[in-house]
Amino acid sequence: ITPTRKLILESLLKNHGPFSAEDIQKRFIKKDHDLATIYRNLQSLEEAGILHRCEFGDGIARYELVDPDHDHHHHHLICRKCKKIEVVDACELEPTIHQFVKKHGFADVSHILEFFGVCPDCQG
Amino acid sequence: ITPTRKLILESLLKNHGPFSAEDIQKRFIKKDHDLATIYRNLQSLEEAGILHRCEFGDGIARYELVDPDHDHHHHHLICRKCKKIEVVDACELEPTIHQFVKKHGFADVSHILEFFGVCPDCQG
DNA sequence: ATGCCTGCAAAAAGTTTGCACTAAA
């Protein structure tokens, strides 16, 4: 629990959604905190199970708080044009995963799943 | 249809699975073809609908052939330790996607989905 | 001759690492 770590957590608490290290530095932390430090903190917070790393397939790592309310994780529906992000609560992949455990024998199965589309506002 | 493009397609035809640009250069193309050229070709082949780009969440773009047999796309189950890749044929997300179109109004919805686990050989 | 493809080199973007300094337990 350090000042930088606190700033990161506060930022992510107040602003819902996955943000990149650069987002966090530029948008939420006015003081000139170093990107390297932010990366190091994001990494350790993820390892501690406090943050979750999202993959949108553009080579940028984004993080968001692990929501303690849902033990059920969620995914995102991202607009390709305006980058707006909606939360997708349900995840119906659990049966599939149980099937992998039986059929393929894999253990500790996790998954990444994100949806992309064009939102109503951008369809003009 | 150029020599480099042909080499890339032959490589991906003979070797099933998603490969990165570097994989393709080092493992399949003995001649010293430039990485920049390979990247350019992978990009245009993807735009042409011949290759598909996979995201494993490690910041490396991997490509594989779009299988003309399945109009139904597939996903992957990747071992975290030995990196072995198994193909997951079924994708039961279509109903979810139709739901997005109705509920959120998003159009042209696509998704990325990959599974990670520990394969039987690596569970010792 | 025009246009696309290529190789080379350099640059860009995101992330990681080394090191010395500081603050905290």
Next chain:
DNA sequence: TTTAGTGCAAACTTTTTGCAGGCAT
């Protein structure tokens, strides 16, 4: 005093871009 976190700078990785030359239509 020992440990862990920070800022700065530099390195590293993956990918992109600029440019000049080459091949093919």
